[in-house]
Amino acid sequence: MADDIHRTVDGVWRIESARIVATLARATGDVGLAEDLAQEALVEALEKWPRTGVPRNAGAWLTMVAKRRAIDSWRRRAALDERHRLIARTLADTTEEEWEPIEDDVLRLVFIACHPVLSRESQIALTLRVVSGLSTQEIARMLLVPVPTVQARITRAKKTLAAARAPFETPEPAEWAARLAGVLGVIYLVFTEGYAATAGDLWIRRDLASEALRLGRVLAGLVPREPEVLGLLALMEFQASRFSARVAPDGSPVLLADQDRMKWDRPQILRGRVALARADALGRGRGPYALQAAIAQCHATAASVDDTDWERIVLLYEALGRLAPSPVVALNRAVAVSMAWGPDAALEIVDALADAAVLQGSHLLPSVRGELLARVGRTAEARAELLTAAALATNARERTVLRAKAKRLAP
Template sequence: MTDDARRTVEAVWRIEGARVVATVARMVGDVGLAEDLAQDALADALAQWPESGVPRNAGAWLTAVAKRRAVDGWRRRERLDERYRAIGRDLEVAAEDEWEPIEDDVLKLVFAACHPVLAREAQVALTLRVVGGLTSEEIARMFLVSVPTMQQRIVRAKKTLTAARVPFAVPEPSEWAERLAGVFAVVYLVFTEGYAATSGDRWIRADLAAEALRLGRMVAALAPREPEAHGLVALMELQASRFAARTGPGGSPVLLADQDRARWDRGQITRGLAALARADALGRGRGPYALQAAIAACHAKAGSVAETDWEQITTLYAALEQITRNPVVTLNRAVAVSMAAGPEAALRVVDEEVDAERLRGGYLLPSVRGELLARLGRRAEAREELLRAAELTRNERQREVLLDKAAAL
């Protein structure tokens, strides 16, 4: 297969994959089986489309193939009951143009994957796989674990859902409390992958971010009394408002300090601030998503980097750090400290407070250290750190930025 053909198939899967899995899951009632069937259909696409061409409605093609594989499986198991006959009749009259996925099917898929029978990390990993369409390698980097460990975790999660006969449905309101935290986590991680892709040749995956924002809005509508639902929507709205300014000609990354703030989407900022106000109005304090939204709001309200309230951002990161105990949050606090109190104070935070072991193998820690060392005039050390960060990142655009910074030193 040519590289162009493979890229075309991968692009179709990124756009349609979650809906294909969700539609098939509604039919077979098993999330793990649905993903396996969809992957089989994708394999057929990889084999056939280079010769036959990409169908006009590629999502319908993948869904029809996956459904037919399900029917074939039932036939082999001699389960020719009324359910099979009804589906068979439907497939006979279905045409490619009839791809009309039910809007909440993907949300049902998220809730099914976030069933409390799974541990939180398994919920997040499985949803990123079947909804976000991320590879095991991409998810492993997010969790800071090995690829085989992540693959085993995802396989076990699918088997557990099948064994527990988890229904493919949005749960009753009485069941939301035990699932919402997982749903929030996976929706935001899908958005994060769209905001700054962990690998590939694109800095932003806007389609992935847009799907996460759509799901977040639906969850907030389902649970209007949950502050973090609105906090999550606020965070995604505010971060997405910068998309137009985050890339330059040819898709090269534009960092926050260099962005043209006139290109930020003011309508989206207004919606984000309103969502944060709704979260605060519930009077139950700010959780991790609302705190991150408040940080994003500080940036959105500032006319420039110099006018940004870095002291407030440092305080908000400190509060977020207490809740999450996440080394990436500590690293972000160090960046804020560098703007509020200077690079020397920030480097002390990085070297003394960041859990370096948990960030081992990632590019973030050497990237931040390189920036701080450069600002302190320690050019040789800074260059070494930036080159190390460039080696560790899997995103080509990010690598270009880091190499350019190292070359400038």
């Protein structure tokens, strides 16, 4: 029974945490305090729900408990200023049944976390923590940095926002340019974690991907003439269209070559094409998100893996590598090269990445290298690389896939 309650609480927190923190941040004007209050409410739920049962509206219960804790804290102070008295009266007038999450609050929270007073690294770490509810361990794996580094960034970001007295509001249009890149980066990272979870027992976390896609749609409505906003939206629509085909009934991953393309969401692919066409129609060229969307469109509109225009994908990755160079982009380009011109050319790229010691501690490079080595007949080396990748993988489903591939190569 206790284990069931703990799983329920964890599920509620993953789904509702962003809206709870956003609602509290709007009420208190302090993102750090909002998260602390939400965590205190979570602790109270773990104490009470095993005895009383899970409330009908668990998210509302957590929000109201957190609000009451805020009110109690303010009332205990020796002298409350007029601002706190007004907030306390407003919160006290709200009943649990009246609680409704305001969707725009989550987007406002993203904008606060991407305030220009914060470094880009701190923006990303703070948003992934307070908006997505990811643990510091999960964030560290996503960003390929140590856990203490993530913890330090989050703590420093909260203190900086409090010191700057950053208002909880969507910035004026003149301020968008200073924040938009950070907002887009964070939304994309949230979607990426939902598309391919870095840890745990789930291959896909639809809750995260759906929230990122929702935020992308809201953002595109607010700034319909920003090509990279439309590019990111198109990318997420294309990628999300494959969700139903990416997981087998038992939860195991289904790789691209084995997916039933009849299960792909065709209306969602159309939405992606429309968004990318709108971005192109603005006539300002393709940025990194639009280029990735164009790559995803090649996959989404191909009848099969063999029918995919791999040479075009290689060109798109080359352009992406010049605009936003990274080891992951280079690795993905190598995969496309292997499909367009064979594994030997791709191995040269991957071996160069290995010699440069990039992506250390990540399973990505050995997993790709293992696949390529298998295709050129270097079976023993391929098996060793795949086992190395499995040992490094932090997602249980992905680890199982890599081990199965290695087993098929066993003598």
